[in-house]
Amino acid sequence: MxxxxxxxxxxxxTKTGAVSPPQETGTxxxxxxxxxxxxxxxxxxxxxxxxxxxxxxxxxxxxxxxxxxxIDVTLDRASQxxxxxxxxxxxxxxxxxxxxxxxxxxxxxxxxxxxxxxxxxxxxxxxxxxxxxxxxxxxxxxxxxxxxxxxxxxxxxxxxxxxxxxxxxxxxxxxxxxxxxxxxxxxxxxLKELPDAFTFLSRTKKINLANNCLEALPADMDSMIQLVLLDLSNNCLTKLPEAIGRCGHLEQLVARHNRLETLPPFSRENHLKELSVSFNAIKEFNVGHCEALVMLKILDLRSNKLASLPEEIANLQSLERLDIGNNELKILPNSLGALNHINSLLVEGNPLRSIRQDILRRGTVYLMKYLRDRLKESPMQQKIRKSRGGDGQELVDSVDRFTLKSSKTLDFSNKALSTLDEKVIDMACEDKINQLVLTRNIFVTVPDTLERLAQQLTELDFSFNKLTSIPPFLSQAKHLQYMNLQSNQLSDLPPELSCLENIRELNISQNRFSKIPDCVYGWKRFEILLASDNSLTSIDVENLAKIETLATLDLRNNSISQVPPELGNLIQIKSLQLDGNLFRNPRPAILAKSTQDILAYLRDRIPS
The missing domain is CATH 3.80.10.10 (Ribonuclease Inhibitor)
Known part of the structure; x- marks a missing residue:
């Protein structure tokens, strides 16, 4: 010791020569x-x-x-x-x-x-x-x-x-x-820059450089062979040196709030567990990243410019949290459903077209279930899809009857179908299915065979087909609550559908409607109308006011030239989207505010 x-x-x-006690201790x-x-x-x-x-x-x-x-005193007088x-x-x-x-x-x-x-x-x-x-x-x-x-x-x-x-x-x-x-x-x-000698910190494990003014990093970052955590948030970086991807022990790379447009390639020997690069301008998370970053547990890509994600994202089997909110994604790869450890999947703020809003609102568990249900088909199902459906018996044989009976959902998505054989309808009636999913096929008309099934349906999904009309016999679907007709070639719905009083959500986005179909105004439990990307020219406030349960109205990207101030009286609406139309008032700054603010703005302009 x-x-x-x-x-x-x-x-x-002192003046007498005696030693005074220490005075420099201060008070x-x-x-x-x-x-x-x-x-x-x-x-x-x-x-x-x-x-x-x-x-x-x-x-x-x-x-x-x-x-x-x-020191000279005897040890007998030892003191503390x-x-x-x-x-x-x-x-x-x-x-x-x-x-x-x-x-x-x-x-x-x-x-x-x-x-x-x-x-x-x-x-x-x-x-x-x-x-x-x-x-x-x-x-x-x-x-x-x-x-x-x-x-x-x-x-x-x-x-x-x-x-x-x-x-x-x-x-x-x-x-x-x-x-x-x-x-x-x-x-x-x-800090605006770092000396090249900085990269010789070969034993340093944690480096925090957040909230500086860095515009670039030294090129030889892979010399920092023990680096485990590197935080570069809130700087002015436009790119990361490729050498970062070769830092073999790096587990956390945080670079939020920069100006990054790309991500560096990562070696397959990397140990990265967290990659947080939200609030940048990144346009691509590519196949190479998916194949290299297999140990990732946290991937934060929020608020970038991603237009797509590769199917190979399923390689990230350790992923627990994925944030891809506020990007430009129109579809999500179904392979996300194969990520079995995900407990947080955030996707809001994207222009998603292929997933119903009610599923998105339910959160991670329901969204992951939706994606898992739409994973790649079995070899038999692939064969059926490639043969454009084959005969009805092949379709029936491709179905897991046990799952069908428990889920009550018949899903024939993405099989190039144009008809539904009687054998399929027989099976659906026998197992009392109430949810029919036929999205991404080549239907031009709704098959007549479906009439037998109409009375037991609660959900019907014909999105992403080539339908030009809807048959009146669907008025028999008295229990129908959800109908998805997105991305077809429809211009109207038959008036006979006005009797479908149990419908809660209708999606007619990406069609050819010039006005909201008259039949919807009679639906007593109607809550969600998605009608973006059509050719609507006006808003019929008088008829919309009859739908007392209407909570969501999406009229984006149409040809509406004027917004009636009386729309502000529809206070039951909780989500109103009007951007992408021809009108100049309300201004974009108003449309960017909350629905309540938009409605209040409109009410203030009602003539007294």
Whole structure:
């Protein structure tokens, strides 16, 4: 165990020549605190209002004249305060004072391992700091440093260096001398660049460079072979060096709020578990990324410019959280359903067309179930799809009857069907299915065979076909609650459908409607009308007012030339979307506000 060396400290003398007790402790440092520090090796002086460091602190390891004389006393009079029971100062806590610098005498505290100086006014450090060769942790956060000084680069045993929340604009080229540095925090400074020597921090595991002004990084980032966490958030980066993808131990890469347009390629030997690059301008997450980043648990791509995701995203089998909200995705790959560990899938803010809004609103569990139900078909199902349906018996044989009976859902999506054989209808009637999904086929007309099934249907999905009309016999579907006719060639619905009083949601987006079909105005439980991307020219407020349950009205991307102010009286509407039309008022700034604000704006313009 180290003991305080018996070095003599000069003492002041009175006029009579007697040695006076130490006076440099100051009024804020009691002798009891000094004695305690010498016993424990720790001194806590936080929040004392110091503007400079009392000299007694730097001399704490030096013995007074009286203490030197005590060496000659007999051991029979051993005291708890004897010099040989004292410890050298190893931990000094000076946070939350008003220090502007440290005295050169700080070098006398050569046994220091921890020095806490956070929340002061320090702008410079004495060169003598380089003598603190045993320092392991140094906290200079929340000060006024303008550079990472060269004297710190001589601290070869330093493991943790906290310099966040300063005004640092430059880093010494000798930073590569910090051979033992494990954790470096330079966040919330004013760095625009880093020296090439920065990449020689080969033992550093955690680096935080968030909230600076960095426009580029050194090219040889793969020299940082022990790097585990790298935070680059809130900078001005337009790209990441390819070498980052070769940092073999990197587990967390965070680069939110930059100007990135691409992601670097990643080696297949990477260990990345978190990739957070939200709020950038990234246009592609490609097959190569899906094949390399197989250990990812968190993938945050929110608020970028992604237009698609590859089916190979199913390779990310460790993924637990996927955020792809606020991008430009129109479809989601069904292969997402194969990610068995996902507990959070965020997709809101995308112009998704292939998934019903009620499924999206239900959250991750229901969305994942929807995607799993639409995974790639079995070899038999693929054969049927390629043969454009084959005969009815082949379709029947392709169905898992046990699943059919339990789910009550008959899904023949993406099979190039144009008709439904009687054998299929027989099976559906026998198993009492009530949900029929025929999306992404080539139906031109609704098959007449479907009439037998109409009375038991609650959900009907004919989206993404080539329908030009809907037959009146669907008026027999008295229990129908959901009907999806998105992306067909329809221009109207038969008036006979007005008797379908149980319908809650109708999707007629991406068709050829010039007006909202009259039949919907008689639906008593109608809640959601999705009619974007048509040729609607007007809004019939008088008839819409009859639908007291209407909560969602999507009229985006039509040819509406005027928005009646009376629409503001339909306060039952909770979600109103009108952008992408011909009218000039309300202005886009108004349309960007909440539905309640839009309705209030319209009400204010109703003539008195």
């Amino acid at each position: 180290s003991r305080v060396p018996p070095r003599r400290r000069a003492q002041s003398r 804020d440092i009691s002798m009891a605190l000094i004695k305690s520090a010498r016993k424990s090796g720790q001194l806590a002086l936080q929040n004392r209002g110091f503007t400079e460091l009392p000299s007694v602190v730097c001399n704490l390891n030096n013995l007074s004249e009286q203490e030197v004389k005590s 305060d004897d010099w040989w029971t004292q410890m050298p100062l190893s931990k000094l806590f000076l946070g939350s004072n008003r220090l502007t610098t440290l005295p050169p005498e700080i070098a006398q505290l050569e046994h220091l391992t921890i020095l806490e100086l956070q929340d002061n006014n320090i702008s410079k450090l004495p060169q003598q700091m380089e003598s603190l060769s045993n320092l392991i942790r140094l906290n200079l956060s929340h000060n006024k440093m303008t550079e990472l000084p060269d004297c710190l680069c001589h601290l070869k045993d330093l493991r943790v260096l906290a310099l966040h929340h300063n005004e640092i604009k430059s880093v010494s080229d000798n930073i590569n001398s910090l051979l033992s540095l494990d954790d470096l925090d330079l966040s919330h400074n004013k």
